[in-house]
Amino acid sequence: MSKYYVNKFLFTVDRDPELLAQYKENPKQLVAKWEKEIGPRLAQGGNNEEITSVHSLTDDERKALVNHDYVALFEMGAHFFLNLTIMIALYDEEYVAKNGPLSFQREMAQKLSHWKGKDYPSVQL
Amino acid sequence: MARLTAVLATTHHPFYLKATTAPPEERMPQADEWKAKVEAYRETLTAAEPDILLMVGSDHFHQFFYDNYPTFLIGKQSKYDATFYNEEREFGIPKYVLDGDEDFSGFMLQGLMDRGFDFSVSHELKIDHSIICPIITTRPDADLPVVPIYTNIFAPPLPSPKRFYDLGRAIREIIDAYPTDKKVAAVGSGHLSLELGGPRQFHETGPDPEFDRNAIKWLSEGDIETILEQVTMESMTQSGNATHGFLDLILMLGIAGPEKAAYVDNLDLFHTMEMYMTWYPEGDPR
Numbered sequence: 410m411s412k413y414y415v416n417k418f419l420f421t422v423d424r425d426p427e428l429l430a431q432y433k434e435n436p437k438q439l440v441a442k443w444e445k446e447i448g449p450r451l452a453q454g455g456n457n458e459e460i461t462s463v464h465s466l467t468d469d470e471r472k473a474l475v476n477h478d479y480v481a482l483f484e485m486g487a488h489f490f491l492n493l494t495i496m497i498a499l500y501d502e503e504y505v506a507k508n509g510p511l512s513f514q515r516e517m518a519q520k521l522s523h524w525k526g527k528d529y530p531s532v533q534l
Numbered sequence: 535m536a537r538l539t540a541v542l543a544t545t546h547h548p549f550y551l552k553a554t555t556a557p558p559e560e561r562m563p564q565a566d567e568w569k570a571k572v573e574a575y576r577e578t579l580t581a582a583e584p585d586i587l588l589m590v591g592s593d594h595f596h597q598f599f600y601d602n603y604p605t606f607l608i609g610k611q612s613k614y615d616a617t618f619y620n621e622e623r624e625f626g627i628p629k630y631v632l633d634g635d636e637d638f639s640g641f642m643l644q645g646l647m648d649r650g651f652d653f654s655v656s657h658e659l660k661i662d663h664s665i666i667c668p669i670i671t672t673r674p675d676a677d678l679p680v681v682p683i684y685t686n687i688f689a690p691p692l693p694s695p696k697r698f699y700d701l702g703r704a705i706r707e708i709i710d711a712y713p714t715d716k717k718v719a720a721v722g723s724g725h726l727s728l729e730l731g732g733p734r735q736f737h738e739t740g741p742d743p744e745f746d747r748n749a750i751k752w753l754s755e756g757d758i759e760t761i762l763e764q765v766t767m768e769s770m771t772q773s774g775n776a777t778h779g780f781l782d783l784i785l786m787l788g789i790a791g792p793e794k795a796a797y798v799d800n801l802d803l804f805h806t807m808e809m810y811m812t813w814y815p816e817g818d819p820r
Contacts, residue, residue: 413600416599416600417599417600417601420595420599420600423620424596424618424619424620426619426623451601452599452600452601453599453601453602479731483731483732488595488689489730489731489732489775489776490594490595490688490730490731490776491595492731493730493731493735494620494624497624498620498623498624501624510562511736511804514735514736515736517731517735518732518733518734518735518736518737519733521732521733522733523733524732524733525733525734529732529771529775531690532689532690533690533691534600
């Protein structure tokens, strides 16, 4: 069930500007904080009383999240929209300034090019 | 009974507003052509003089998530907030507050249940870009009440293409049965071939231009038989990992019925084929 938890990380961080800023600044710290404080809350409308205890990240998942490793996340079957959106939030601005519009998105495609013509890892849980 | 004066099926490209309002030095070369095509398309809705918009779209993990993702959902509210923080951030889409039509939403919900479509209903639905993009392109004043219908094209397993078409047929029956003298237009958005977060994303064309050409032909001819023969979950995946947005265009054909479209246009844009299609169930008012 940890694929759910990876998606939950991407979903909850992408929609929160403060968490997103911390994820860019210090991903290791933010992932640790998320696992302690945010992941255990129900995904929507959760608080510190209503806790879910049944999910956790594997070591590989944690490592992929800490490293902003979108190739690994793609290969684990993280949802493509969440994976793309959060990485755009983290990197698009600096790539545009350096190499122009869509340069980050094209680099992402390039780094995933070994999947061309193959069945992608399923995003289905 | 309500009059269904137009059915619009279109792709939704979240960067339309940003691309066409950028300062001249930052404008992409196709911005003017894109704007002209969208404005021509807008006229097809304006000509139908709608009083209410029935909108079809899909939440992109903005409000709904894997903890509880509805297969089919209708909003039943007098007003709807629209545009999430991360859509403003990524696409530059502004926030809106749209009027709703609770009575029509309630009639639609009951009618769907009566026809075997057990919908979820939300009284706190916030609209995302799948509905706001077509508002921006086809009704930028955002001055009409909406009835929003959401489908799952996003978190598999998804309902079948036939189920989407049948849902469209049911929605049509319910619109036709709604006791009002108001004019309804149905406006739905989805995708042709599309890749997001994968190796075929953001190339010069969409990931499967042949599918795009065929899909436009099938839809514009009202050829649901060929669509149901040719389009499967697997075939859509082969055409691009986010191609399943085509299911909402099949739904719109279901609302229109197996008829030829009155207006068909497209734009081969960077990384997607944009499509603009309109049916006039009562005849072309233009």
